[in-house]
Amino acid sequence: MNFLSMDYFIMVAKERSFTKAAKRLGITQQTLSAHIASLEREVGCELFVRHVPLELTYAGETFLRYATDFQHDHTMMMQEFDDIVHDETGILRVAVAHTRERTIMPRIIAAYQRKRPGIMVDMIEGANEQHARRLVDGEVDIAIAHFDRAPVGVELVDFYDEEMVLIVSNRLWMSAVAGGSACGIGSDEAERRIAQGDCLPLKDCPFILGQPDDIDGHIAAELFRRAGFRPQVKARSGNLQTALALTQFGVGASLTIRQFLDEMLDDEARRSLRVLPIGEDARYAISFGVRRQSYQWSAITDFIQVAREILAS
Numbered sequence: 001m002n003f004l005s006m007d008y009f010i011m012v013a014k015e016r017s018f019t020k021a022a023k024r025l026g027i028t029q030q031t032l033s034a035h036i037a038s039l040e041r042e043v044g045c046e047l048f049v050r051h052v053p054l055e056l057t058y059a060g061e062t063f064l065r066y067a068t069d070f071q072h073d074h075t076m077m078m079q080e081f082d083d084i085v086h087d088e089t090g091i092l093r094v095a096v097a098h099t100r101e102r103t104i105m106p107r108i109i110a111a112y113q114r115k116r117p118g119i120m121v122d123m124i125e126g127a128n129e130q131h132a133r134r135l136v137d138g139e140v141d142i143a144i145a146h147f148d149r150a151p152v153g154v155e156l157v158d159f160y161d162e163e164m165v166l167i168v169s170n171r172l173w174m175s176a177v178a179g180g181s182a183c184g185i186g187s188d189e190a191e192r193r194i195a196q197g198d199c200l201p202l203k204d205c206p207f208i209l210g211q212p213d214d215i216d217g218h219i220a221a222e223l224f225r226r227a228g229f230r231p232q233v234k235a236r237s238g239n240l241q242t243a244l245a246l247t248q249f250g251v252g253a254s255l256t257i258r259q260f261l262d263e264m265l266d267d268e269a270r271r272s273l274r275v276l277p278i279g280e281d282a283r284y285a286i287s288f289g290v291r292r293q294s295y296q297w298s299a300i301t302d303f304i305q306v307a308r309e310i311l312a313s
Helices: 003-015 018-025 029-043 058-084 098-103 105-115 128-136 170-176 187-195 215-227 240-248 258-264 267-271 298-312
Strands: 090-096 119-124 142-145 154-169 206-209 232-236 254-257 273-277 283-291
Touching (some): 003 018, 098 258, 128 283, 206 215, 206 254, 215 254, 283 298
Parallel strands (some): 090 119, 206 232
Antiparallel strands (some): 142 283, 154 254
């Protein structure tokens, strides 16, 4: 039994298909089948029920638990020995949302490469919930995300704070809000109420919303719940830049991250939009999530240090 066979087994268990697993591993299906058959002979029982899709037997479920632990310990051991012999090469897998990848990662990676030029940073996009799962499953080394709480086996390290703000085109604001049709108030009073987290002045305004399981989706749902109305949703997008572009076209108001506005908008575009705070509940922490383990690879700790220095500057 060797680590390679365990890696192959874990991939088959994940894909539930010899064909898909072989393709991801870059080997032939025949080679993969031979490795799994050898494992089954060694442990003395079948690990898979061979129908479509493949299914783990009880023995297979047990073996997967041990194989996953062995894989994690082997990776951690090799990283520690790499640090001991000063091997500066490797791949650092970072889970990050599209907008943060676009706005903060270029500066961070440029600085990180000056410190660790032999480390390739593999950025893996996804929503907040996906990042936590990938981290727990060992698919990534670092997750940059908002965590309501630390998942089991994960340690959180403070990074920076974000704030969601309301973005609406000046033209849409004048037609849907400033006229006072929503609740008999003018533009200044509407802004004051919205800044306190009361979005009732926006009940006649169309919206571009994020996906329900994203941060902006959660915040928007709470705002509408408190205001007591169901919004006119013109479109949904998990990409804040797409939502922002639709807002610029006057399709609807949207939520976006205040800290990234300068990166996403030029001066002319900024002048065409109204940017409004929406209360204290729109602020939240972004953290680094890393697996809690006895030894932390220096490439991970160096990345966190560089990233915090870049944003602090």
